[in-house]
Amino acid sequence: xxxxxxxxxxxxxxxxxxxxxxxxxxxxxxxxxxxxxxxxxxxxxxxxxxxxxxxxxxxxxxxxxxxxxxxxxxxxxxxxxxxxxxxxxxxxxxxxxxxxxxxxxxxxxxxxxxxxxxxxxxxxxxxxxxxxxxxxxxxxxxxxxxxxxxxxxxxxxxxxxxxxxxxxxxxxxxxxxxxxxxxxxxxxxxxxxxxxxxxxxxxxxxxxxxxxxxxxxxxxxxxxxxxxxxxxxxxxxxxxxxxxxxxxxxxxxxxxxxxxxxxxxxxxxxxxxxxxxxxxx
Numbered sequence: 001x002x003x004x005x006x007x008x009x010x011x012x013x014x015x016x017x018x019x020x021x022x023x024x025x026x027x028x029x030x031x032x033x034x035x036x037x038x039x040x041x042x043x044x045x046x047x048x049x050x051x052x053x054x055x056x057x058x059x060x061x062x063x064x065x066x067x068x069x070x071x072x073x074x075x076x077x078x079x080x081x082x083x084x085x086x087x088x089x090x091x092x093x094x095x096x097x098x099x100x101x102x103x104x105x106x107x108x109x110x111x112x113x114x115x116x117x118x119x120x121x122x123x124x125x126x127x128x129x130x131x132x133x134x135x136x137x138x139x140x141x142x143x144x145x146x147x148x149x150x151x152x153x154x155x156x157x158x159x160x161x162x163x164x165x166x167x168x169x170x171x172x173x174x175x176x177x178x179x180x181x182x183x184x185x186x187x188x189x190x191x192x193x194x195x196x197x198x199x200x201x202x203x204x205x206x207x208x209x210x211x212x213x214x215x216x217x218x219x220x221x222x223x224x225x226x227x228x229x230x231x232x233x234x235x236x237x238x239x240x241x242x243x244x245x246x247x248x249x250x251x252x253x254x255x256x257x258x259x260x261x262x263x264x265x266x267x268x269x270x271x272x273x274x275x276x277x278x279x280x281x
Contacts, residue, residue, distance in 0.1 A: 080135035088149030105161035105204040112154035
């Protein structure tokens, strides 16, 4: 009788344990972060199952929070809270695969005009404070859906997309520019400095359907603004780009002539027709 009772008791304990073990193995095979267990009716086993579920849930929540933190640090600039360079090009790359979503778009590259002066005068900590102000203005003043990022240093990138034509984008850009011109930064001592920002803009699909090419064109338009009249926004001009490219090619060709010593020199006297004297060389 004793042996029979021992057998049935051990069998009764072994079955729930085997069931618990099977459900745990199934959860691992299905890659479930939090396993699910059936009730066994045995208090100690059910408490063990609940402890496993609680521990798995806590670990899962911690892993999700850590992954979320890592992704946020990867995708967002720590100083301004805008998209990072990598996140901007990833998001825009996905958009450029959907022409129906882009419709008419514009890529704008902007540059702060006096950050170096702020850094040299007040230090880089105040330069960081100064950077946050235009970043906030760009984010708040841009239409909903605009992709805004800090490219590097004092450069920012914006992608306006989903518009029926250029004029609608120009209107949104005009509103943003007006808001930026009214934006001021408070400097040490309480004085205010009006934020000056220059920008260049290239059009999709008129200028290019390629993201990298649009960025190059917007950068060229910004370059022209920075070297002519700062604090303004200029649209890309293919005529100016080709003219500048031709000038740059001439400079490269001339530099190559000098570097490779392909220019040779002649020593030639110049005589006077009047008396035959050497007048010059």
